[in-house]
Amino acid sequence: MIEVRNLVKHYGDVKAVQDISFSVKNGEILGFLGPNGAGKTTTLKVITGYLSPTSGNVFVDDYNVIEDSMEIRKMIGYLPEMNPLYHDMEVYGFLEFVARAREIDKNQFRSRLHDVIELCGLKGVVHKNINELSKGYCQRVGLAQAIIHDPKILILDEPTSGLDPNQIAEIRGLIKNLGKEKTVVISSHILQEIQATADRMIIINEGEIVANGTIDELMSDFKGKTRLTLELKNATEDSVKKVQSFQDGILLSKYEEKDENVFALLEYPNSIDPRQDIFKYAVKNKWVILEMSRHKTSLEDVFRNLTIEGGTNNAK
Amino acid sequence: MRNNFSIIYRREVQSLFNSPVAYITLVVFLMINAWFFTSTFFLINESDLRTLFSVIPIVYIFFVPAITMGLIAKEKNTGTMEFITTLPFTDGEIIVAKYLAALTLLGTALAFTLVHFFTLLVVGNNIDIGALISGYLGLLLVGGAYAAIGTFGSTVTDNQITAFIISFLIIFVLFILDKILIFVPGFLSSILQYLSIDYHLNNISRGVIDSRNLVYLGSLILFFLLISIRILEMRKWR
Numbered sequence: 001m002i003e004v005r006n007l008v009k010h011y012g013d014v015k016a017v018q019d020i021s022f023s024v025k026n027g028e029i030l031g032f033l034g035p036n037g038a039g040k041t042t043t044l045k046v047i048t049g050y051l052s053p054t055s056g057n058v059f060v061d062d063y064n065v066i067e068d069s070m071e072i073r074k075m076i077g078y079l080p081e082m083n084p085l086y087h088d089m090e091v092y093g094f095l096e097f098v099a100r101a102r103e104i105d106k107n108q109f110r111s112r113l114h115d116v117i118e119l120c121g122l123k124g125v126v127h128k129n130i131n132e133l134s135k136g137y138c139q140r141v142g143l144a145q146a147i148i149h150d151p152k153i154l155i156l157d158e159p160t161s162g163l164d165p166n167q168i169a170e171i172r173g174l175i176k177n178l179g180k181e182k183t184v185v186i187s188s189h190i191l192q193e194i195q196a197t198a199d200r201m202i203i204i205n206e207g208e209i210v211a212n213g214t215i216d217e218l219m220s221d222f223k224g225k226t227r228l229t230l231e232l233k234n235a236t237e238d239s240v241k242k243v244q245s246f247q248d249g250i251l252l253s254k255y256e257e258k259d260e261n262v263f264a265l266l267e268y269p270n271s272i273d274p275r276q277d278i279f280k281y282a283v284k285n286k287w288v289i290l291e292m293s294r295h296k297t298s299l300e301d302v303f304r305n306l307t308i309e310g311g312t313n314n315a316k
Numbered sequence: 317m318r319n320n321f322s323i324i325y326r327r328e329v330q331s332l333f334n335s336p337v338a339y340i341t342l343v344v345f346l347m348i349n350a351w352f353f354t355s356t357f358f359l360i361n362e363s364d365l366r367t368l369f370s371v372i373p374i375v376y377i378f379f380v381p382a383i384t385m386g387l388i389a390k391e392k393n394t395g396t397m398e399f400i401t402t403l404p405f406t407d408g409e410i411i412v413a414k415y416l417a418a419l420t421l422l423g424t425a426l427a428f429t430l431v432h433f434f435t436l437l438v439v440g441n442n443i444d445i446g447a448l449i450s451g452y453l454g455l456l457l458v459g460g461a462y463a464a465i466g467t468f469g470s471t472v473t474d475n476q477i478t479a480f481i482i483s484f485l486i487i488f489v490l491f492i493l494d495k496i497l498i499f500v501p502g503f504l505s506s507i508l509q510y511l512s513i514d515y516h517l518n519n520i521s522r523g524v525i526d527s528r529n530l531v532y533l534g535s536l537i538l539f540f541l542l543i544s545i546r547i548l549e550m551r552k553w554r
Binding site: 011012045048049050051052070074076082084085086087088089093097098100101102103145 | 327335395
């Protein structure tokens, strides 16, 4: 279990992280989501002991990063942002180095290496120099390095950045697999990434947590509304406005006339569906419906709402 | 804990000897020394290595910063610093192991100059072996002090060229201190003389191994390694 308590981190005058608290349960995959520069990487760097907190503390089981950084580092497998590797080493030599640093003895290393090669798909590149590898393979080596000692906790900072779609899908699958038995914290500025891998997500913006919950919870907080786009012919503003009176909660949020057509955007709660009524009304008024399309509020809208300045602040 | 030293040390030595920079500097180091030594060796007609012992400290001024400049700066530059400092190593282990790796390369370079020593054994007579051994000891100690300064230079920046220049400047100042003694007032000159590396080296290569010299070089090494460790730790609080 990881518990971040009132963590504050300033770089000089820059307030990278401002008083955030959250916890990660054992065996949970936590997604850490936020735009670039939101403070994700800084938080992870404090957990892994690369940086010290300005104030606050991070607890992992009975240890805390200020006093027992060494013990915590032993429990964690860490893939830093940008995946730094020793490019002058062979994959084998590099993994052997990490294994020795992780106090894995020779016999154990053989079986761990075998597992990790299998898991990360490193067959065929083990005896290559790291600087000869493609970016996708480098990322796998980075992941292999992080899991070679079978850590309880895995911290992955932007693990799929710079990969092509196939590689991304593979790495995500791998992370999901690892998350079955490990506590995983994965950071990303890409929503789909977190959506695809995490059990729970924390959205962070400008150093503060703006949302924390499962994907369903976050959605339900913001759900509420469905949007309906209409493109009509032969309609007038007055007749379109009448649509609002069909049922409670329908709102005409946009009305626009372009050439001979009318564009209208309706918003209403998810609990009702006025489309039939609108159709019948259109027939009666001799409108021609060129388009009628419905879109639910997506997680992306939630994310944008939370992280764009001036967005709604009704997060928990 | 000792194990951690050897893990970092082994990787660092491997990486040093894997890079062309090591071999280029090694060859240049040996060529310059050999040329200065042999070109006058038969003219002077003396059975000692005094020319060699006076040339090497000068070549060191360039050679040592060149082999130490990458120690920390390169890791900072490529980001592997974050990787290695989040492994269960202490900052002290990292600095000292890397320092010892640089010292190993330096020792290798010195070992190659033993060629001249053996030449002397074959062609010379009346050789003062003791002076030669203490001369080499002095060179190793001074090299160690320079390497500690080089480690410091590499810790303060993430640019290898900057690291080279910083180390070069510090070493150069320490080296010329006892060459400018005639320009400074008397009370200062004994202090400056004590601070000058060359003064201690001359003592040792004369065959006089005084505790004053050992204390000086030892504390120089300790001082620069300790501030390197502090500087590395400072990343946490920047």
